[in-house]
Amino acid sequence: MAQVVAVLDFGSQYTQVIARRLRECQVYSKVYPYSTSAASFREEGVKGIILSGGPSSVLAENAPFPDRGIFQLGVPVLGICYGIQLLGYMLGGKTEPSEEREYGKGALRLTSDSPLFEGIPRRIQVWNSHGDKLTRLPPGFDSIARTENSEFSAVENPELRFYGLQFHPEVFHTERGTDIIRNFLFRICHCQGDWNMARYIDSSIAAIRQTVGTSKVILGLSGGVDSSVAAKLIHEAIGNQLTCVFVDNGLLREKERQAVEELYREHFQAHLVVADARDIFLNRLKGVKDPEKKRKIIGNTFIEVFEAEVSKIGEVEFLAQGTIYPDVIESIPIDGNPASLIKSHHNVGGLPKRMKLKILEPLNQLFKDEVRRLGEELGLPKNLVWRQPFPGPGLAVRVIGDITEERLGILRRADAILLDEITKAGLYYKVWQSFAVFLPIRTVGVMGDERTYDNVIALRIVESIDAMTADWVGLEHNLLQRISNRIINEVKGVNRVVLDISSKPPSTIEWE
Numbered sequence: 001m002a003q004v005v006a007v008l009d010f011g012s013q014y015t016q017v018i019a020r021r022l023r024e025c026q027v028y029s030k031v032y033p034y035s036t037s038a039a040s041f042r043e044e045g046v047k048g049i050i051l052s053g054g055p056s057s058v059l060a061e062n063a064p065f066p067d068r069g070i071f072q073l074g075v076p077v078l079g080i081c082y083g084i085q086l087l088g089y090m091l092g093g094k095t096e097p098s099e100e101r102e103y104g105k106g107a108l109r110l111t112s113d114s115p116l117f118e119g120i121p122r123r124i125q126v127w128n129s130h131g132d133k134l135t136r137l138p139p140g141f142d143s144i145a146r147t148e149n150s151e152f153s154a155v156e157n158p159e160l161r162f163y164g165l166q167f168h169p170e171v172f173h174t175e176r177g178t179d180i181i182r183n184f185l186f187r188i189c190h191c192q193g194d195w196n197m198a199r200y201i202d203s204s205i206a207a208i209r210q211t212v213g214t215s216k217v218i219l220g221l222s223g224g225v226d227s228s229v230a231a232k233l234i235h236e237a238i239g240n241q242l243t244c245v246f247v248d249n250g251l252l253r254e255k256e257r258q259a260v261e262e263l264y265r266e267h268f269q270a271h272l273v274v275a276d277a278r279d280i281f282l283n284r285l286k287g288v289k290d291p292e293k294k295r296k297i298i299g300n301t302f303i304e305v306f307e308a309e310v311s312k313i314g315e316v317e318f319l320a321q322g323t324i325y326p327d328v329i330e331s332i333p334i335d336g337n338p339a340s341l342i343k344s345h346h347n348v349g350g351l352p353k354r355m356k357l358k359i360l361e362p363l364n365q366l367f368k369d370e371v372r373r374l375g376e377e378l379g380l381p382k383n384l385v386w387r388q389p390f391p392g393p394g395l396a397v398r399v400i401g402d403i404t405e406e407r408l409g410i411l412r413r414a415d416a417i418l419l420d421e422i423t424k425a426g427l428y429y430k431v432w433q434s435f436a437v438f439l440p441i442r443t444v445g446v447m448g449d450e451r452t453y454d455n456v457i458a459l460r461i462v463e464s465i466d467a468m469t470a471d472w473v474g475l476e477h478n479l480l481q482r483i484s485n486r487i488i489n490e491v492k493g494v495n496r497v498v499l500d501i502s503s504k505p506p507s508t509i510e511w512e
């Protein structure tokens, strides 16, 4: 088993980022709810504990506190932001609300030598965001760095190996932040730094085998990266105890179903069931214009179809899902937890609680790019691992307004042309998403000597890091011209192509 450093989540939007920095240092890290018991950390043999930041004040009535037993485990503890307040408050120091809220960049000056700052310049820019401030240190603690507003910006108790930082070493704006984290991991916790994807695969496979035993597992395959990587990993672990179900909801892109079938035939011999549910979905969506209603219908219908398939398979004990870490940011009950606000956005219908299956989520500690690396390590092809995101409700949210077979057909053709040209231009992996949208209006055109009254296709091409914000991409003139010409010439029923030049926010990536 890899050595684990635990990150306790007190609701900071940066908790994930801490976990990620640790893994970049090749130390395996897991995020735990703040209330996790000290006993379970002992059992797991954690090498160190990091207390994350959070929106609360330790002075507030319902402030979240960790199990006090974590301070008796004999392992190093690093408190960040809210975490340093916890150290101060719980170990006998004093915290007061700060008169000046420190927010944003500030200059940190080191005031003594500490292994935490080994190799770090005496002055660095750091990123702060906090309201409370330590005004008296707990016994055994010393200050090791200060900012203009705070004499206890970094503190240590070298004997207990407890450290606190008022600023965020995990964010990009803190100079040498990763080196500070590295010092904590290697000089203080004495981690080995031998964690990598290959080891992750080995330990996940062992864990999956142990959890599943001889039971059967079912997994809903979307054709996207996450569910495919989960399927591959689980298949490596338990072989044919896994059945994958792919639901054709009639809202897929051109040749998508065939592509999924081929891919799975080629890359793993897992048992694949393809449920053709096109008619059910499209019947239920008839006349539905409201995007949220579309999503609800699709989510519920998916559950129904999926359930029916599961019942055909018989005794299934586990439902596997490709849930990744950003999907699960623990909805810990802390008021104003910004992380939980950010995520509520796109959950695709959820999966059947009422199916009474146990959940298996082997990717739920990984970030998207880690899932991709895992996929590569497992030998999945580039065009799957680096596929652009595609929304769960599929083309339903790209045919604006009423969904009809005719409109879907037109959109599919136009989308395939756009994709073809984007791929030929070498842009497919460079942009975040590139797709066509069907607009529910007709406009006038001329073709030859005839007047036409036909449909409009919009092109949406964006770049983004995480889909939370996005910029439209300015394609070359010639390329745009080619795409437009081809769509108008090759797709019957379209006489106009427009380009979406809006960024997110205030627009969104999808049109519905």
Ligand code: XMP
Pocket (backbone or CB within 6 Å): 295, 346, 347, 348, 389, 390, 391, 392, 393, 433, 467, 468, 504, 507, 508, 509, 510, 511, 512
């Ligand atoms: P928006 O349109 O909100 O999209 O800027 C951000 C990202 O999420 C995808 N998206 C969805 N994914 N179910 C999904 O699984 C949905 O209902 C959904 N709506 C949008 C979108 O493609 C983009 O990558």
